[in-house]
Amino acid sequence: MLERKSELLAYSSDGLPGYTKVPNLAVFPGTRDEVIAVVRELARENVPFVPRGAGTGLSGGALADGVVLLCLNRLRRILRVDSVNQLAVVEPGVVNTVLTREVSAYGLHYAPDPSSQAACTIGGNVAENAGGPHCLKYGVTLNHVVAVNAVLPDGTVTTFGNDSGENAGYDLVGTFVGSEGCFGVALDVTVKLQRNPQAVRTLLADFMSIDAAARAVSAIIARGILPAALEMMDAPTIRAVEASIYAAGYPADAEAVLLIELDGFEAGLDDDVATVVTLCTDAGARSVRVARDEAERGRLWQGRKKAFGAMGRVSPHLVVQDAVVPRTKLPAILEEIHGIATRHRVRVCNVFHAGDGNLHPNIPYDAYDPDESSRVHIAMREIMQACIAAGGSITGEHGVGMDKLAYMDQLFTPDTLSAMCQLRDVFDPLRRANPGKVVPIHSCREWGGVVRHA
């Protein structure tokens, strides 16, 4: 348990820059029973709390403003691996890549692979319904969780779902996944494990315009080929990566590259590769190269996964944005984003899951420069509004947290937001779990100021 302000400062932010919220207390239970005991004590005293995994979230979901921070990262045991049925039962603090490493001996892996996977926890992934590059083919966290054992904010311990992944009754597992810590605290999670593909081909296509790359993405999706991953990086990202220790050998003068992975059954895979190469070339690719071995493949991926880190060289702070548009709208939205960036004199680095239409327009900036900060915020708002206008969403995998609260009533009607408040109230009538996040309080039709802060 941490109480001293100086110690608590270490827990005053997550992956979202520009916000500092100091909790009153940080608690680090080491066992499932301790988590339950803490939650029950908090319920008895009517104290609000914020669950936290590794604190890598990018929407400010783990920020705790004067409340209790409940840190789950000590619960890191893998309780059971059932390689026959391809299931694992894990505690919430298990790190994403640790699970994959532990089951690799069986030829299995855990499919959702957010860029923070070397640090982020399964509990956090469940809270945010985390995605990642390979979710294009294999699905997001929701599609991989079959059961959750949880303690509700009032201290009740309950199980949602079961090993078979078949439910009679309401889909409470699906409802719990992505609830951003507002519905309770996962004590253990049963996830599906994916068989490692028999064959993998990783391609790098380089383009002299973003538009050409975006059109290649649309062409691949429209053709019906489902790559395991289909990622885009633009020129500022490529240069940042190539200047860093994560240099991946991307062509430094390209305006955009696509990192495309096809995997699965060996037979016929190269025919799909050939089709993708043709589609890229037709869209104007200067070259398409296929990684020759595992080392080259690893290097191409490292550049992508560490792109955010590489941007750290560019400036002290980085907004990692997250939005979604229909995939046919990619060329138009990228052009619009470019226009917004130019207008507000900010640098946008696009590195994103193009195959899903899941954009990550990132802006490196100096948060201590008030003028630049204000221009960054205006540009971000305009980008979000452009994505909403294009029929998209304000977040594809990072969650609403604090960061996207202001956009919720632009995306959803008052009746829809009210229905979300009602859902929260079923799990947490006193709204003590992660208070003030996800749905703006003023949207709650029946809100009567029930939250009492201790």
Place this chain on the structure above:
Amino acid sequence: MLSAPAIAERLREASAARQRLRIVGAGTWLDAGRPVDAVQTLSLSEHHGIVEYVPGDLTLTARAGTRLSDITAATAANGQWLPLAPWGGDDGTLGATVSTATAGPHAAALGQPRDVVLGLEFVTGDGHVVRAGGRVVKNVAGFDLTRLLVGSWGTLGVITEVSVRLRALPEQTRTVGVAVDTSHATLNELAGTLRALPFVPLAAELLDTTASVQLGIGDRALLLVKLGGNEKSVKGQLEALSVLGDRKDVEPSVWETLRSMEPAAAAVWRWSRLPSVFGETWNAADRATRQLKGGALMHGNPARGVVRVLAATNAGVSAAELTRAAIELQAIGRGTVAIERLPRDAWPLLEPTIAQDALSRALRDKYDPARVLNTGILGGDT
């Protein structure tokens, strides 16, 4: 033509008058038999039509009353399909398929309804129009009302519109049958072999002798496998399947026949346990239903561990007999028994109830406080 606001108005009136409604799609499953306590029917069948279909996005939005066959036709024109293909056939509506979360033979490869639905519009019992999720393929904005509504049997809201993810039709498909010995051990091994294949078959469904005979494809238990992909891939998949034994080609139309072979009057159970005990599940289900007069037929998905039993009920099978079989099924062990259909007189004997826990009841109180939506469909007073 119905509209969401008109349905909302209707539900506000019903709630005020505490007038209970039975929510209906095309009406193909009305004899699902659950004794719904309703004074009137609210049919969505007139609320149909595709609202938006962008082939390049592989997404489609349609009104709830749209028949699956209409979606199949529209998407096939662009080399695409909606891979729900639920048991019961394509005469049903999109709304009913999603409301009941009915899966089909492609669920193991391509997902259940919860994995395919991107967003939906629904009207709560007290008449609020809610638009959950969206039309894009990845979206975590706000709490997941979409997953809440999928499989809620119309008890939390009347689904009026659904957005789904489509797939490209495979370049080639091939359907083959492999004769299978159905002893415990062999079937458990089969489930393992299927899961260990270096590809996921589009479908792999085990048929018992009765089903094989009815489909006219053999006189013993058969594993029916559907493969898809480009030419070389399908050829390679066929070769890899040789580990299962001799195979023969089967007409691809067999899948549609299998999906719609449910007798007009039937009892249908679905039993789900882990794939590693699929052999026990299959044989226990066989024992429990073998003595039903008029016979039952079974099919199951070894890779998902699911067995589905269909018993015709127009052949003098009494409610008591069905009840005995169902109780025997439930008693065998861990797993989920979902009762899809029963004759009306058998429900009270079994009193199957789902969603009776405190959270589920609280959900019902929030979204349908006057209990006007499909009351009784989940059993008890829900």
